[in-house]
Amino acid sequence: MRSYSHPLLLAGTLLTSAALAQAASPLTLTLAQALVRAVTVDGKATEQLSADPKNVRPGDVLSQMVTARNSGSKALTNVTVRLPVPKGTTYLKPETAMNVAASGAKAEYSIDGGKTYAAAPLKKTITVTENGKSVKKEVEVKPSEYTNVRWTLPQISAGTDLKVGFRVQVN
Amino acid sequence: MKLNPSLLTLMVALSAGSAAAAGTPAGTPITNIATASFLDPNDGTTPKESQSNTVTTTVLPKPGFDVNFGTTTVDGNTPVTPVATATSGAGYYPGGYAPTDVVPTTAGTNVDTKYTLVNTGNSVNPVTLAAEISGKSATGTPLTGADLPVVEYYLDLNGNGSIDAGDTKITGPVSIPVDDPLTPGDEGKVTIIQRVKIPSTAPKGSEYFVSPQGTGQQYTAGTTDPAFVEPSTDLQYTYIKIANPSVDITPPADTDPSTLVVTPPVPGLVPGTSGPVSDPKTYPAPSNPPGSPVTTPGTIITVDPASGDQNAYPPADAGTAPDVVTFVSQVTNNGTIPDAIVLIPPTGLPVGTIVTILDGNGNPITPDANGNYPLVGTGPGGTVLPGQSVPFRVVVTYPDPDGTTTPVASIPVTIGVDSGNDTDLTPNTTGTFTVNPPQVLFGDPSGTTADPTLTPIQVVVPGAPTGTSTSPTDSSATFPMTIVNTGTYPESYNIAGSVTVPVIDPVTGAITNQVVPVRYYLADANGNPTGSALTTTPVVVPGTPLQLVAVIDVPANAASTNANGVSAPLPVSQSITGTFSGIVRTDDGANSDKITVGVVNTGTSGIEITKTQTSANIDALPGKDIQYQIVAKNNFNAPVRNFFLTEQSGVVGTGTNAGTTTNLFTYSTYKSVAASANFAGNLLVRFNGAAWQPLATATAPASVTRVDVGVDNNAGAPDGTITSADTVPSTGVITVNFTTTIK
Known part of the structure; x- marks a missing residue:
């Protein structure tokens, strides 16, 4: 067996194909990416999504949506879906096309690369200098600092799918 | 296949990236995978994982660039003069980007400023630089051609704002790297230096505006322009102001440091067209150090406060050695930076004029390599600080004007002042120091000038009425006289003259000298005297002759100067003296005008x-003696030579008395003769034309038909005869008493 001395390369090699098939898994995740453009149609400002853009430019807005489908026969409970904020982008806001609102989903965010998550608004402690003294202050975390997002879906009924996602901007 | 957890962790780490200012580098793939965890519904406890497909998209180039000042990103200033309060846009120049008082040099002066080429895009961007250059003169006229600077661009590898060894000149496009978003620093920039090479001929006070202007790739409105030129609204100018030196010659602060401060203005009298005028800005010439030339004493110097020009009015002096005037002046640096000022010596001086430039204390200044004279101030390197004044002296030595008769001209000496803050050696200003010497001609009219060597002679008749014309029949002598001011400043002249006239005492006949003054009048258009007699003329402006009339009234008892074949006219001695200059001119001695006094008689006839019969008529009897007296008088104003009285018979008249007869010795016999004279000499008598004998001891022949009586004085050496050497002076009287016996 070849030793994998460059895990990054390995990950890229392994994962560029279609989703790994896990025959026994009732949960299928599909990640879709679309380029969001602000356009004017018939004088009205609206947006246009182009699926699976091959190329983007800095400043472009990407929509990344995860579809979690229960292809089994039993309901799945407490499903945690995780989606990192991809490298080279900055978190903007939740994707408006999600349909999990009614399902009681809970979104949590991480600013430490996925080690810890918390619900918004996140707080962090910073050290500032006030009047010449170092003082610890608790400040609110801005969404642009999110590194990971996870949604906890209480239940996905059999044969249904829930969509979660967000929008990011290419740096 | 389960993913190695460590791979997951790594992926998470990779997905956390710092936001890059210029964007994710082109070519970067953006990938993502979603994961999920759940409990196996079959048993409700087994944790299960699921993973999505990978999505990927690749970042395209979105190029962009900007050129900034090296110290700030505030951009977009315009080529206008700096405005102190501007913080951006027009008139804004960050600190260090607007040097003033830049001095061009022939060796070359450079102004270096630092700029940053910034990659605002996500791909390497080759940017070509061109210089956007404009300039205008101190008066606002746009500069073109060789008056504009040459501009070069250099890499500044260590970003210190200086072109060090290794900082190569940029000759082509400069590739600006892409910022690596994984590093805290910004790799997406290149520091350069703009070098503006100031031309040595940069006009004083002119302004230059120089900005780099980049051409590179720029993504705008959905497309990439491969050769996008920075618009003129996005430039970043360096402003350069060329030094505008200002040097002025100003009135001196202290004209002689060795004495109490004497600064103009000191009111003094200077020559004016209608007489001396008071000028408020004069000073007496200073004394130079011992051994130096001495200014003619009494020289007054005026200063024009506006131009610093000076005029000296030296008086005349005795002697013909070259004369000297020393001027004191100063140069003031009215510029904004220290200045190495030099004085440029004059050229084109008249023959015989020498000019020496000295420092304020009268000591020599060593000329520089160009033959100019540096003025030393207290600034760095001996420069003159802004606002400082440095004194200097100009010593002018010129040929003595008194010793010539040709008109003299003013001697203007122009000293140039050259600033060291421009590259040329042409003077930035000049000062003119003028010596105005006096000169005058006085004498008899000769055309439009005066010639004292002319010696006209006027004839006068003593005793005739006086007159003011040149008539030879009155008792006054008149001479037209002319004064021509051949000097350089107007002045009036005191005039005086006299004649020594021998006059005859009417009683004693003694001749004494009487000094008769000359009266002077202005001449009218016909040359006749007009107005009152004057002793000082009006002011005579240089070049315009003043015509005068000199009048001498000869006394009535003046002795003749032209008698007995000898003419010795009387010389008239005249002189004028300049009231300002003191210059003296005379018309006397061998050049004198002369007066001839004619022969006149004061009685009914010259002799x-x-x-008269002195005996009584009753004695006129035969045998009786009769006496008579003959008196002869010289009424001429000149002596009469070879004179004797004659008594004889027969035809005696001659000349106009021809034909007159006497019968004196027909009816009477000579007995005796006695005589006297009122002047010195021996009385002689001769009878019948024989030899002269002293009258006192004379013996008469038996028969006397003629008796001559004369006075032998022979100019003090009597010789016993009456000749033309024997004279009867004016008023001389010979009295002869005859005694005869009637037959």
């Missing part, structure tokens, strides 16, 4: 003879 007056009267004969």
Whole structure:
């Protein structure tokens, strides 16, 4: 067996194909990416999504949506879906096309690369200098600092799918 | 296949990236995978994982660039003069980007400023630089051609704002790297230096505006322009102001440091067209150090406060050695930076004029390599600080004007002042120091000038009425005289003259000298005297002759100067003296005008003879003696030579008396003769034309038909005869008493 001395390369090699098939898994995740453009149609400002853009430019807005489908026969409970904020982008806001609102989903965010998550608004402690003294202050975390997002879906009924996602901007 | 957890962790780490200012580098793939965890519904406890497909998209180039000042990103200033309060846009120049008082040099002056080429895009961007250059003169006229600077661009590898060894000149496009978003620093920039090479001929006070202007790739409105030129609204100018030196010659602060401060203005009298005028800005010439030339004493110097020009009015002096005037002046640096100022010596001086430039204390200044004279101030390197004044002296030595008769001209000496803050050696300003010497001609009119060597002679008749014309029949002598001011400043002249006239005492006949003054009048258009007699003329402006009339009234008892074949006219001695200059001119001695006094008589005739009978008529009997007296008088104003009285018979008249007869010795016999004279000499008598004998001891022949009586004085050496050497002076009287016996 070849030793994998460059895990990054390995990950890229392994994962560029279609989703790994896990025959026994009732949960299928599909990640879709679309380029969001602000356009004017018939004088009205609206947006246009182009699926699976091959190329983007800095400043472009990407929509990344995860579809979690229960292809089994039993309901799945407490499903945690995780989606990192991809490298080279900055978190903007939740994707408006999600349909999990009614399902009681809970979104949590991480600013430490996925080690810890918390619900918004996140707080962090910073050290500032006030009047010449170092003082610890608790400040609110801005969404642009999110590194990971996870949604906890209480239940996905059999044969249904829930969509979660967000929008990011290419740096 | 389960993913190695460590791979997951790594992926998470990779997905956390710092936001890059210029964007994710082109070519970067953006990938993502979603994961999920759940409990196996079959048993409700087994944790299960699921993973999505990978999505990927690749970042395209979105190029962009900007050129900034090296110290700030505030951009977009315009080529206008700096405005102190501007913080951006027009008139804004960050600190260090607007040097003033830049001095061009022939060796070359550079102004270096630092700029940053910034990659605002996500791909390497080759940017070509061109210089956007404009300039205008101190008066606002746009500069073109060789008056504009040459501009070069250099890499500044260590970003210190200086072109060090290794900082190569940029000759082509400069590739600006892409910022690596994984590093805290910004790799997406290149520091350069703009070098503006100031031309040595940069006009004083002109302004230059120079900005780099980049051409590179720029993504705008959905497309990439491969050769996008920075618009003129996005430039970043360096402003350069060329030094505008200002040097002025100003009135001196202290004209002689060795004495109490004497600064103009000191009111003094200077020559004016209608007489001396008071000028408020004069000073007496200073004394130079011992051994130096001495200014003619009494020289007054005026200063024009506006131009610093000076005029000296030296008086005349005795002697013909070259004369000297020393001027004191100063140069003031009215510029904004220290200045190495030099004085440029004059050229084109008249023959014989020498000019020496000295420092304020009268000591020599060593000229520089160009032959100019540096003025030393207290600034760095001996420069003159802004606002400082440095004194200097100009010593002018010129040929003595008194010793010539040709008109003299003013001697203007122009000293140039050259600033060291421009590259040329042409003077930035000049000062003119003028010596105005006096000169005058006085004498008899000769055309439009005066010639004292002319010696006209006027004839006068003593005793005739006086007159003011040149008539030879009155008792006054008149001479037209002319004064021509051949000097350089107007002045009036005191005039005086006299004649020594021998006059005859009417009683004693003694001749004494009487000094008769000359009266002077202005001449009218016909040359006749007008107005009152004057002793000082009006002011005579240089070049315009003043015509005068000199009048001498000869006394009535003046002795003749032209008698007995000898003419010795009387010389008239005249002189004028300049009231400002003191210059003296004379018309006397061998050049004198002369007066001839004619021969006149004061009685009924020149020689007056009267004969009276002194004995009584009752004695006129035969055998009786009769006496009679003959008196002869010289009424001329000149002596009469070879004179004797004659008594004889027969035809005696001659000349106009021809034909007159006497019968004196027909009816009477000579007995005796006695005589006297009122002047010195021996009385001689001769009978019948024989030899002269002293009258006192004379013996008469038996028969006397003629008796001559004369006075032998022979100019003090009597010789016993009456000749033309024997004279009867004016008023001389010979009295002869005859005694005869009637037959």
